[in-house]
Amino acid sequence: MTDTSGAAAGRRRHRVREEALADAMRIARRLLVEEGPAAVTVRAVAREMGLTAPGLYRYYAGHRELVQALVSHLYDELAAALAAARERQPADRPGPRLREVARELRRWALAHPNEFTLLFAKPVADADTAPGAAAHDPSWRFGTVVLGLMVELWRRGGVRVPADLDPGWAAQLEEVREHLSGEPVPLEAIYVFVASWARLYGAVAVEVFGHLDFALTDPGPLFEHTVDDVLAMLGDPAA
Amino acid sequence: MTDTSGAAAGRRRHRVREEALADAMRIARRLLVEEGPAAVTVRAVAREMGLTAPGLYRYYAGHRELVQALVSHLYDELAAALAAARERQPADRPGPRLREVARELRRWALAHPNEFTLLFAKPVADADTAPGAAAHDPSWRFGTVVLGLMVELWRRGGVRVPADLDPGWAAQLEEVREHLSGEPVPLEAIYVFVASWARLYGAVAVEVFGHLDFALTDPGPLFEHTVDDVLAMLGDPAA
DNA sequence: GTGAATTGTTTACACCGTTAACTCTAATGA
DNA sequence: TCATTAGAGTTAACGGTGTAAACAATTCAC
Numbered sequence: 061m062t063d064t065s066g067a068a069a070g071r072r073r074h075r076v077r078e079e080a081l082a083d084a085m086r087i088a089r090r091l092l093v094e095e096g097p098a099a100v101t102v103r104a105v106a107r108e109m110g111l112t113a114p115g116l117y118r119y120y121a122g123h124r125e126l127v128q129a130l131v132s133h134l135y136d137e138l139a140a141a142l143a144a145a146r147e148r149q150p151a152d153r154p155g156p157r158l159r160e161v162a163r164e165l166r167r168w169a170l171a172h173p174n175e176f177t178l179l180f181a182k183p184v185a186d187a188d189t190a191p192g193a194a195a196h197d198p199s200w201r202f203g204t205v206v207l208g209l210m211v212e213l214w215r216r217g218g219v220r221v222p223a224d225l226d227p228g229w230a231a232q233l234e235e236v237r238e239h240l241s242g243e244p245v246p247l248e249a250i251y252v253f254v255a256s257w258a259r260l261y262g263a264v265a266v267e268v269f270g271h272l273d274f275a276l277t278d279p280g281p282l283f284e285h286t287v288d289d290v291l292a293m294l295g296d297p298a299a
Numbered sequence: 300m301t302d303t304s305g306a307a308a309g310r311r312r313h314r315v316r317e318e319a320l321a322d323a324m325r326i327a328r329r330l331l332v333e334e335g336p337a338a339v340t341v342r343a344v345a346r347e348m349g350l351t352a353p354g355l356y357r358y359y360a361g362h363r364e365l366v367q368a369l370v371s372h373l374y375d376e377l378a379a380a381l382a383a384a385r386e387r388q389p390a391d392r393p394g395p396r397l398r399e400v401a402r403e404l405r406r407w408a409l410a411h412p413n414e415f416t417l418l419f420a421k422p423v424a425d426a427d428t429a430p431g432a433a434a435h436d437p438s439w440r441f442g443t444v445v446l447g448l449m450v451e452l453w454r455r456g457g458v459r460v461p462a463d464l465d466p467g468w469a470a471q472l473e474e475v476r477e478h479l480s481g482e483p484v485p486l487e488a489i490y491v492f493v494a495s496w497a498r499l500y501g502a503v504a505v506e507v508f509g510h511l512d513f514a515l516t517d518p519g520p521l522f523e524h525t526v527d528d529v530l531a532m533l534g535d536p537a538a
Numbered sequence: 539g540t541g542a543a544t545t546g547t548t549t550a551c552a553c554c555g556t557t558a559a560c561t562c563t564a565a566t567g568a
Numbered sequence: 569t570c571a572t573t574a575g576a577g578t579t580a581a582c583g584g585t586g587t588a589a590a591c592a593a594t595t596c597a598c
Contacts, residue, residue, distance in 0.1 A: 115577050181420035226520045236514045254514045262501025275475045275493045281465045354546055
């Protein structure tokens with residue numbers, strides 16, 4: 061009647077499919093949050109979508125793909141949260157921006173322990189996360205927010221570059237540099253970036269997984285101290 | 300015939316039971332290593348022990364208890380490995396001892412990723428790990444090896460205590476202090492211990508979970524640098 | 539020897555991932 | 569327009585899982 065064009069119909073079926081996929085993600089997410097990682101199951105998601113288990117196979121090739129899609133979805137969400145945090149500070153002050161982003165990373169992780177666990181503690185590297193194929197994997201999307209600010213800090217000078225850079229690293233760090241929008245960042249600075257990144261990420265992980273519970277009820281100040289250190293290492297002029 | 304004493308029989312049945320428990324742990328461990336965490340299952344362990352699934356319930360109340368026992372077992376093994384590493388350095392040099400222990404922690408984690416994941420990334424604190432009931436939980440057994448060396452370092456002086464200690468921490472740190480064999484360690488020093496511990500643990504975790512793979516093929520030197528920092532923070536005279 | 543633990547078993551139920559075969563509906567194309 | 573085809577969904581089935589109940593057998597204690 062109104063529109064019998066094939067292209068429009070094609071677009072519509074595509075849209076419906078997209079909505080079903082989004083629905084599955086919404087449900088999987090809720091199961092993860094409310095009942096833990098073990099609850100995000102093919103049958104449970106299918107059930108809540110109003111269809112039988114094999115029906116879900118029209119959308120995901122199996123349980124593995126389902127949770128992989130969820131992981132990717134969560135990386136995007138985290139990246140968006142970090143980007144939003146970054147925008148809460150003036151663009152010309154990368155130091156405060158990085159601090160805000162670091163805080164948001166911790167906040168997000170603490171507020172979403174199940175999600176963070178899924179992202180952080182994938183038992184074994186997915187094999188396609190080998191060094192080199194960095195830019196394509198989902199985790200890059202949120203790491204890049206932090207890395208971008210570090211580049212910004214480097215541009216303003218002040219990053220304390222180490223004198224003795226392990227020679228074996230040149231090749232890999234080179235690889236990372238290529239993904240930094242062609243910035244001529246020296247390898248020594250990239251090394252500092254990686255070290256800083258590892259420190260922030262590690263601090264959050266240790267706290268989220270409760271390995272500080274034996275001593276601290278509020279590790280917040282400890283984390284602030286870590287951020288101070290990292291910013292000092294990156295030569296934040298406002299630190 | 301030889302011995303019909305009830306006590307001896309009781310001891311024997313007890314020994315047999317202990318052996319069955321040890322057997323279960325051995326099998327669970329192998330399954331964890333060779334086929335991942337998902338493979339350590341009640342039925343699989345029972346099967347390999349030569350009995351039916353419900354039979355295993357005479358030894359473990361359920362799947363949860365089984366893997367909990369495995370976790371405890373692994374904590375003990377890790378603690379033993381760290382203690383052995385500690386003994387590889389002279390007793391009067393706590394700095395090198397701590398370095399050796401830190402290296403062993405990393406080595407163990409990298410050599411046993413599945414085990415480390417199980418220990419580190421328990422999705423949610425087991426609720427009995429709340430601050431206070433520290434000394435009883437299995438993780439204390441291996442954390443104490445590191446903490447003990449830190450106390451030793453403090454005793455030689457040199458630990459840089461922070462001037463501004465968050466007042467809210469006094470109570471919990473006090474709790475930790477009590478488990479340090481009655482040493483009169485100042486709370487500020489204990490704060491440094493916790494911070495150092497978090498840093499080491501976090502560095503290992505980030506590496507084991509592959510979050511440095513995007514940049515580094517060999518994060519070893521980075522870890523050495525972290526140990527340097529920690530030892531400096533603890534005022535190692537030999538650093 | 540008798541009673542009671544201890545250690546197993548078989549059976550059963552509900553859930554899981556996944557495959558195969560089938561139906562129905564909607565888009566496609568001559 | 570009408571036959572064809574691709575897509576979405578179904579039911580049935582297989583092997584795997586955790587766990588509970590009821591039962592049998594062995595071994596310990598007195």
